[in-house]
Structure formats: C-alpha cells, structure tokens
Amino acid sequence: MSDAVPDMRELGSKVSNWGRWGADDQRGATNLITPERVRAAAGLVRRGDIFDLGIPLDSDGPQPGGARINPIRLMSENGQEQVLPGGYRWADDYVFMPLQAASQYDGLAHVHYDDRLYNGHPGDSVTVKGAAFNGIEHQARGIAGRAVLLDIARLKGVDWLPAGTAITPDDLDAACEAHGVTVGPGDILLFRTGYRRRFLTERDPASFMAGEPGLGLATAQWLRDRDVAVVGSDNWGIEVLPGEREGALFELHMVLIRDMGLTLAELLDLEELAEDCAADGVHEFFYAGPPLKFTRGIGTPINPLAIK
C-alpha cells in the first residue's frame, strides 16, 4: 500500500533527534547508552557464552564489485627470505578494503539530504578528507550495552524473507511478544531476516545485493518511540529494497541516520545466536561491538560480540 507509506521528510521531522543532545552533538542515539544501562546490561551475562556476529573478511564476501569490493588482504612478510638471529621468522599483512565491505557500522556522516547531516551539520563538510562532523571516531567509546534479537524470519517460518519484504511495526511487536522481550531506551536492536543464511546457501553476491528484506519506513516511529540506540541486521542495508515507494531509494537510511542519528550495524551473522535464542528462549543479552577509531571515517568494520 504505497499510499500508506509515510512521507520521508515529514517522518524525518517527526522522529528527529536534532538538538536533543546539544547543538554540537556528533554521536546521536548512542548517547542513550548511559553507564546505568551498561551496568544493567552486564547482568544479562548469565552463562558467559560468546557469539561473534561479524562475517569473515576475505575474498568470499558479499560484495559483487562496483562501489565496494571484498577485502583484499595481502602478505608483506611471511618469513621466507628472512635471515634473523636465532632463525626467527615473522609475518605481517596489509589490507585494502572499503570500511563498509562486510559487518560494519554506518556512521552518522554516511547519508544526508537537503544539505544537512545529522544534527544540522553541513552536508559539504563531508569532503575528500572525510567527515569533519559525525565521523565514526565519535562512536569510539562504545558501542556496548543491552541488545535484543528479534528473529523475524523464524517468526514467519522461513529460512529467509524474500527481497522486497517490508518488516512492519506489527512484525516487530509480534516478535517481541513471541520472544517475551521488550525493547527500550538505549537498546541495540538486532533483527534477523535470514539473509545471511541466503548468502551462505547461494553464495551469489550479485543477487544478494540486488534487493533485500528489511525495515519498512513506518518502523522509524516504532524505533523512536522506544529510543533504540543502534539497529543491526543480517541484511546489508537495514531497510527493505526495492523500497516501498516506487523509485525511492534508501529513504529509511535518511530518516534513521540523518534525522534520528542512529548508527546502523549491517551484514551481521545472526545465525548461531538465533539458534541459541530459539533454544533457550532468551532474546536479550550483552552486546560489545566497538568500532575502529578511523578519524573522520564514514564507517568501520566490526565484529560485535553477543554475550549471554
């Protein structure tokens, strides 16, 4: 129902967090991750089991080429020609990669419209040198706290949702209900579409990237009502693609990042974690997903840990 899709700029204005943490703020919704909430979240570590949510960084990744490639790691030393005292040998490697090639945060300078970034910082401050405002380094102190997994694919009884499936506020509510979990202020919300499983099954970057299931525009209000701090998923762009409005692209990106100041965690592997949550019925846990501190960076590769 395209006519039910909210207007992007109206929606953005309604859910906006601009000014909420001061005119100079460059962190956005991760401000919601307060020490009290971190302390409380630590109490979610009940067994001490760690699940790593990052996907491998190698040439078998999901990037089909074009704007982004898979990481290219090359050795600079393997010891072969070294003649060192004691017969010691050492190895070293380099990488060339897009910071958004695999599991990643989209920082708050990643997208914008109407010449303004999150919190009103000027759009042309993103230059050839990177983000003068809202760079990923401003998230360095985090991101750790309470996280909730909503397993939408399992709820719908499918291995993965097909591309173009818009997840609605009702879907999120139904998942909370089914999992017996609530989502609240400062939470890191992870939702599973099964799309990582699709990639692991098909190993076809081009079709994987051609579209995706994901959040519909209306969920922005749902996330804002609950004051979520970070949204993450196993798809590659959080939102449904093709979008809900004909010809529109990445409208939810604009609203979440530019208006709400949400950091997005994309291309996660939630498979093992989801199995575990289904098995023990516990869908909340401690999450520790530090970004790398790329000064003025647009994004960062990550390997977040979920600890139950």
Add this chain to the structure above:
Amino acid sequence: MSDAVPDMRELGSKVSNWGRWGADDQRGATNLITPERVRAAAGLVRRGDIFDLGIPLDSDGPQPGGARINPIRLMSENGQEQVLPGGYRWADDYVFMPLQAASQYDGLAHVHYDDRLYNGHPGDSVTVKGAAFNGIEHQARGIAGRAVLLDIARLKGVDWLPAGTAITPDDLDAACEAHGVTVGPGDILLFRTGYRRRFLTERDPASFMAGEPGLGLATAQWLRDRDVAVVGSDNWGIEVLPGEREGALFELHMVLIRDMGLTLAELLDLEELAEDCAADGVHEFFYAGPPLKFTRGIGTPINPLAIK
C-alpha cells in the same frame, strides 16, 4: 645482568602450551577464557563506564614508514557529484593499512622459530596467502573477560619508562600488591609503561619505534604460572627493546606467541583508564576486544573496551 637472562629455547620449552588444548588447537591461551570466567568477569561492571583502548587510525599514528605505515583512509564517495532522487547523498571510504599499524592483536602466526608455529604447526604454512594455521580468525569468538591493569609507570613514579627498561616478575608482583589485585587463569593482563603518553607528548614515530620499555624474558614464567590468556600494553611490542641479550631481538615474542600461544595486544591507549584506576583504586574490569575476522590473517586492528 645478561647472565641471568634465561635461555630462550629452554624457557620456551618450560612454559610451552603445545598440545594442552589438543594437537589441532589454533587458539592457544585464549582457550583459558571459559564461559564461567566470562560470566564472573561481567560482575566487574560496577558503574557501566566504558574506556576505549584503541588509538586513532589515521596519518598521525606511530608508524614511521618502512615495514609498516599508518592507515591511509581515502574517500570513494562524498556525495559531491551525485544526482539522486530526493537530493539524497551518500559517502563511503576505503582504507589501506597494515593489520598491525595501530592498536592490534598479534595472532599466533605472527612469529616462529625452528620451523614451527605455536602448537607445532609447520612454519612454511605461512605463505603468500596468509596463515593456513593459527590465523587471527580463530580468535573471532573473543576476546572478552576479566582484565587487570598493572600501572608500572605510575608505580615507578614516571611519566613513562625509558626505552630499554625491562619489567621484571618483581615489578609485576609489586604492582599487584600496590593495586590490591591478583592475576589469575584466563585473565587479560594489561600493563602500562607510559609509552603512549610519550608518543602523545613527542609525536615522533621514529624515536618511539627505536626502542621501548617492556617485559623482560623472565616474565614469561610469571605469566605461565598464572595462566594469563592475553597480554596487552601501551608499548608497541610488549617486550623490552633493545632486548636483554646483546644482539637478540624479540625473544619474548617467540616465547609468548610461539611457545605459550599468547595473543598480544599492542599499541593500546591506557591513559584514561589508568587515571580512573588510580582514582578509584579498582584495577580489574570487564574487557571486550573482538578481533576482526580476517581469514588467515596475521593480526587485526582492535579497539578494545574496558568496562568498569
């Protein structure tokens, strides 16, 4: 007293962990980080304050060039030439960097001698394609648990220890005593030399890299006796340089990585954390420092979180 310095191969043999976690093990001492220990460590989160221990990834880093350079992050898109529906703009960046350029883990394939890596895996398995054994991806599930900070520089009343200062087992014991803390199985041991402060004061990569204060060879036994899982520091190579034996280089690297299977965390920034520990007298905390999952990688950049 060079005659008191243990023989490297003898020492390596004494503290060896080869076979301890099976003939096929590729993780080494991080096996000591058990779920029980992770669960207990979560109890160390008392205030919910997060300290990020990674240094910035940019051109002002500590690499003077040569074998390693500072990260070079370049923009592939900043929106300037984009003509998209809705006036949307997006930005993206790439990085070229040594995986050991800044705050980093040295993986278990980083150094070896006598043609054997940690746990006996063949030295020539480190090829142009990377580490067929002991790659950094085998640490993906971690590294999180209890960490202890021993502030050696503060204990000695200096801003930073001079290069060439060997930290001894007695120093470590004295620090434990002064801080009222013990080091035990599965712990992540962080020791502070003040060398990050030196770099921030002098901003001179060449002299920073010309030598360093760090662990003396004799500490290997101390670490083994306590079954430490990971050792980290604010210096760039953990061990004292120049080394304790004339002409010998990186002997402790060999023993810690190749014999004990210890993952090392180098080039951390412990300044703010150390201030806080000095202020509240609490030198233990929860640590979450996930590696990136570089398949067959030798090392990985990190930004570990210390949570008190």
Add this chain to the structure above:
Amino acid sequence: MSDAVPDMRELGSKVSNWGRWGADDQRGATNLITPERVRAAAGLVRRGDIFDLGIPLDSDGPQPGGARINPIRLMSENGQEQVLPGGYRWADDYVFMPLQAASQYDGLAHVHYDDRLYNGHPGDSVTVKGAAFNGIEHQARGIAGRAVLLDIARLKGVDWLPAGTAITPDDLDAACEAHGVTVGPGDILLFRTGYRRRFLTERDPASFMAGEPGLGLATAQWLRDRDVAVVGSDNWGIEVLPGEREGALFELHMVLIRDMGLTLAELLDLEELAEDCAADGVHEFFYAGPPLKFTRGIGTPINPLAIK
C-alpha cells in the same frame, strides 16, 4: 585435431632460449632489441602519428573480480579544505591495482613449471617479496623498436574471433602476406583478434574473461624461427582459451615466457591502429612501450605508443 597439438615440454625444450644470453640473463628475448634495430625502427616514423595502445585504467575495465580487480583510484586531496597562501589549491590521487589489471606486460617471473623460471632460475625465488630473478625491472630499458600488426580478425572478416579460436602459423603467414609485411629478429609482434572490440561492444567482464581467441601452441615455433622479442594482443592472455588440449591451461604461456623468455603485452587496444593500417596498408611502425620499474615486479601496467 588435438593429436596434432605439440607436447608442451617437448616444444618448450625445442624453442628454449635458456643460456642464449648468458647464464645470468634475466631479460630474455628483449635482448634481441639491439641498438641497430632500434635505429632502423626509428625510420618507420613516416608521418609522426601516435596511437596509444593502452586501455583506460578505471572501474569500467575488463576485470570481473576474483584474482584481479579493476584499478581503484582514490583522491587524497582535491583542494576543498586547503587554506594556502595565494588561494592555491592542489590535488593528488592514489591507486590500488593489480599490476596485471589492464594493458600490461607479463614479466618473465609470471609463470613457470618444473620448479624453474626462464633461464633456469629457481621457481621458489618468487616469494612474498616478489621476483628475486626475472623481475619486470629488468625490462626497464625498453621496450622500443620495430613492431608489426597482424590483423587476424580483419583477415577473417569478423568483428572478433570467437573464444576458443586457435590462431595457427598459417594464419600468421597469411596475415604477413596480406599485409605485405615480414616479421623478423627483435620485432614486437602485435596480433589483433578483435577482442577489445568485443569488450567495448558487450561490456561484460565475466564473459570476456571466460575464454578468448588466441595463439595456438604451434605458433611458438613460428615465433622462435623469426626471433620475435615481444608478443602483444588485444586479448587478455595471448593464447587460445579453452586450450587446444582437453583440461590443459596456459600451456603457451609456459612455453613463451618460461622457455623462450618472451615478454607478453596483453589487453591492448589495437582498434584505431588497425583502422589506420588497413587504410594506408602499412603494418609496421615504431613502438615505444616502457614498463614501469617495479622492483621485483611480476608485471606492469603499460600504455605503449605505436608511431607511424
């Protein structure tokens, strides 16, 4: 007729140039480009018209990803944030690319068999540091001299030869006859398959790279009989693919590079030059195609000039 295809090792042995220019030689057949021949070749410049044979280095190149990618050129400066005396601004760029991504020379360390490179240099001398022998830097002094274009596609009346078409010695003789040209010692032989036109027409890297028309194995003897110094083409691998023998791959590469010491020039754009040669009937010209001097390099990007 697969039974007519010469045995690769027998052929390699027959056409071998090992030892011909000394046991230490690392240049191979470019030794045939003597000053006398260069001087004579300069006489082929009759009009002063220059044709550049390199293809563009950008993201629209022929590499489909995998072992090689198209060049990624990124700006480090464009002047936007600069505040310099006089309002001056400057721009700079970086590239990350395989040295064999586009128009290129395959150097003499590119392929080998039976543990020996060209001229008997040991195969394991190609390490993580590059080619200790036969590196591309040994071709630095060249490559310039007389070149001949044999336009096989035009001769056969097609836009391009289909993949899998083996060019035979008879084809080369027929082209020489049709063009009224001979091929002799020290010549750079360029043959046109039309495959560049195919790429420009279809713009499909995957199918372009899936096979190609090219030299059959039997042409090795033809090239050796004439003492050709360099062979170049508009295809991406000089030889026919799939190969003439079931399951065999790159046999001609082995013979030309490893046995004969031939430097290969691949992925050239011969379209405009071929038009000109067809128009004026002159298929010989001066060629200047210097390699970049990558120390220990396996290959090099090139943009050779044909001057008529």
Add this chain to the structure above:
Amino acid sequence: MSDAVPDMRELGSKVSNWGRWGADDQRGATNLITPERVRAAAGLVRRGDIFDLGIPLDSDGPQPGGARINPIRLMSENGQEQVLPGGYRWADDYVFMPLQAASQYDGLAHVHYDDRLYNGHPGDSVTVKGAAFNGIEHQARGIAGRAVLLDIARLKGVDWLPAGTAITPDDLDAACEAHGVTVGPGDILLFRTGYRRRFLTERDPASFMAGEPGLGLATAQWLRDRDVAVVGSDNWGIEVLPGEREGALFELHMVLIRDMGLTLAELLDLEELAEDCAADGVHEFFYAGPPLKFTRGIGTPINPLAIK
C-alpha cells in the same frame, strides 16, 4: 632579489595559453607536439641507444611519508599453494601507491588558483572522483617527440645544486650555448640539477624533500617564448624551493600548469643520460614517455625513454 621576482598573477596572465587550442581544450602545451615534429624528432635516433629515465618503484624511493608514500607492491600469488595441471605455477602482484610517488607527470588538474584550472575549467570540478576536466587521460596519446637535456649541475661544476638555487633564464641560455643546442616549439625540456645524484648519495627522503634547486619564476617567460611542450627534471617539483618570494609556495607550479598548460615530469633519473650527452656532446634526442591512462587522474607514474 625578491623585488626582481615577477608577480605571479601578472606573469601567469602574460604567459597564459588559455583558449589557444580552443575553449574546450584539456591537453595544454602538448598540443604543440604535432605529427611533423614527432616525425622530425625520430630523426634524432642516431645510434639506437635507449636510456630509461624512470626511478625504481619500491620502498627505497624518495617519499618520506605524509602526503605521499613510496609504492607498496605486494604479491597476491607466488605459486606456493597452487596445485595446477602440469605442475604449472603463476605469480601476480598488486600495488598501492600515490600516482605522484616517483617519476611522474603532474597533469593539468594538479594545481590551480582563483577557482580556475588550466583553460578556465572550474576549480571545483576536481572532486572526490578526480578531475572532470584536464585529467591525465587527455595526455594518453603522447608524450613523444624531441627532447633536449640542459645539464645545469654539470655546467656549474657541481654534483648537485643546493636546495634553494633558482635556475634563471640566463642559466638556460648558457646551457643551450654550452651544449650547442636550441630549444623550440613542441620540445620536451629536461634540465638536470643533480638532485637525483644527491638522493642516491644520501638516501635521505626527508632532507631530499625539504627543499630543492629548480626553475625560478622568470623562466616561465623563457619557456613560453620557446613554446616548450613539457618540462622535466631530476628534482621533485621542477621549481626552486624555498621559493623566491618569502612565504610563497609553488608559484611556478601555478603559472606553468594552470596558466601555460604545461605537463611536468618530475623525479626523473637523468644521470646516465647526462653522462652520455657529456661524452658525445649531443643533447637532443627522441623521447617517448607515455602516461598511463588513469581516467580523471591527477598524475601518472612514468618511465620515459630517451633514445639517441
């Protein structure tokens, strides 16, 4: 005599080539290299001896780090883990480098002032994607023709001129006279300062880059009067540094590139060529220095050939 130094903008206006080759021109002074001149230049090949003027591309280059680094070439394959039919092995390499790291052309988008590039193209057309106008690909067809070497260091009887030495029009005239050579329209002018010898002697990138001998501002008129097409040298920036006017930087760059549309060839190795010219007294020769065709590129690495 700073008061004798011409005003940069006045000078730029006087020697300007804007509009000379049409309002759309993006090639500048290389338009002067006409077929007739190329044909005549071929006649300068008298012996057939080739001198390669590029410096090696490796980690021992002149870049001290900072804005530019030395090329980093890394192997992606060396054959070690390959299992191919026939025991064949292949090797491949990648490079990451600034396009202006070593011997290079500065293209016509490299510098500008007053918001205009050469020929009036807008300054902000140099974006994160590169040069929309005046990109290095517009020089693809060249650069080949008559070149002249003026050996200023030899003329002055020094191994190398000290940094800060401004070469004057009189110096250039004296060199022409001493060498018995004239400089005319379409010529590639190479002048030798001995600075390559300095680098090879001292191997100190930092002091090499701290300043240089080079052309003074007044030579712009000299070059314009003779209609030189390209200027090259063994220094790293063509012009004298520190500059002739206190606090002014790269004024000649602005005039030569932005006003005159001159392509500059920097960081050449003229040592062997200069020896030969001194020995035979012939300072003119054929030059073939094709740029790589980096689409929208600011510069390009080169290895020009001088053929006598």
